[in-house]
Every structure is written in C-alpha cells, then in structure tokens.
Amino acid sequence: MSENSEKSAGWPIFKVLASPGKAFEEIAANPAFLKTALVICGLSLLLGIAVSPKIQEFTLLMINKNPTSIPPEQAAIAAKAAMAASIVFAAVIPWLVWLMVAVLFKVYAMFAGGNATFKTYFSVAVYGYLPQFIGGLIGTVLLLAAPVENFQNVSLSLAALLPAQSGFLYFFLSQCSPFTWWSLVLYGIGGAAATKTRPSGAITYIVVLWLLYALAAAALASIKAPAGMVG
Secondary structure, eight states: OHHHHHHHTTTTTHHHHHHHHHHHHHHHOOOOHHHHHHHHHHHHHHHHHHHHHHHHHHHHHHHHHHSSSOOOHHHHHHHHHHHHHHHHHHHHHOOOOOOOHHHHHHHHHHHHOOOOOOOHHHHHHHTTHHHHHHHHEEEHHHHSOOOOGGGGGGGSGGGGGGGOOOHHHHHHHHHHOOHHHHHHHHHHEEEEETTSOHHHHHHHHHHHHHHHHHHHHHHHHHSSSSTTTOO
C-alpha cells in the first residue's frame, strides 16, 4: 500500500459523514483503509483503557448484589477479568464488525453484480463504521461521568426510553441506536458504490439482515434474562 494511497484515504473520513455518495465512490476507486482502521482501533483501545477501572468496579458491585455468596478473592479475579476483557474487546470488535460487513457485501455482490475486491468491501466497512465509533465515544464519555451504580441506565439506544430493563421490547430497542442506523445507511451506500448498483437495494439488504439479527438477539436475551429483572 503506497504512501499516497494512505494519504488520500485519510480525507474521506469527513466526506463520508457529509457527502457519503461521492466519498464512497472515491473509496471504491481507491480502497485504502489501513490508516483509518488503525486510528479507529487506537482510539477505541484508549477509550477501553479509560473506562476499564469503572468496568471492574461495576462488576464487583454486581457480584456483591448476587444472592449467591462468592469468595472475595474470586470476585476480585472476576472483576479484573472483566476489566481486561473490556480492553481487548475495544480493540478487537471493530475488526470483527468490518470483516462481517465485508463478507456480507461480498455475498451481496454474487447476486447483485459487481466484481470489486474484498479490500474494497473492507474499506467500505471501515468508513461506514464511523457513526458507530462516534456513538461509542459519546457512550464512553457518559459512562466515565456516571456513577457506577447507574451504569445500566447509560444507553444511547431507544431502550433508554423504557422504564424497565426487561422484556423482548427492551432488548430489541437496546439494538436500536441512531448511530447504528446511520452506519447501516453508510454501509448500504458504500456497498452500492462498490458493486455499482442502486443504494436502495444495498441499504435494504443490510438493514434487513440487521433487523433479523436484532430480533434474534432480543428473543435470546429475553429468554435468558432473570424473571423480575428491573432497572
């Protein structure tokens, strides 16, 4: 990957948010993503490190609320493991999302046409992820500002509008964030630019898949949730 490609890849960051159609046409023509991906992952890792002490504290709080007695040394180990996991997830989750989106649009291209490289679809995934990264940044700031006791109430999803943290509707709305929807639209626009098809088809494709996932995740969570769970 050339230095010029990496330089030109940095500019679409702002253009994607302001003028996604034109930005993704340029990205599809010059699919350089490494610099942007590393910046996103680096910042995500820093955010994960910043919030990890509160994750540890929150885990201990939840363990102490559990009616089942757990030895203090085991509780401390579990809290440290949760803190470490939150840091790892912060760095790894973006790559998993990008890989999944790239694979989905590679499959879409098999039916919709287009012969873009996997690198092109991965670039679309990286730049389309920007709203989700912005949402994560805002969410982390809110978590840092909130008391640990209120961690469960900090949410940028529509579930924050519900009084109780239980039931299928709550878990479904937990998946519904304006930042997620924004990213879905950008994925669709980018996927259409890569496959040279209409944005409406690519957007519908990715939104329907997300909706199926959200419904399945909500159903599973509502089955596993303890009876009487409240916020």
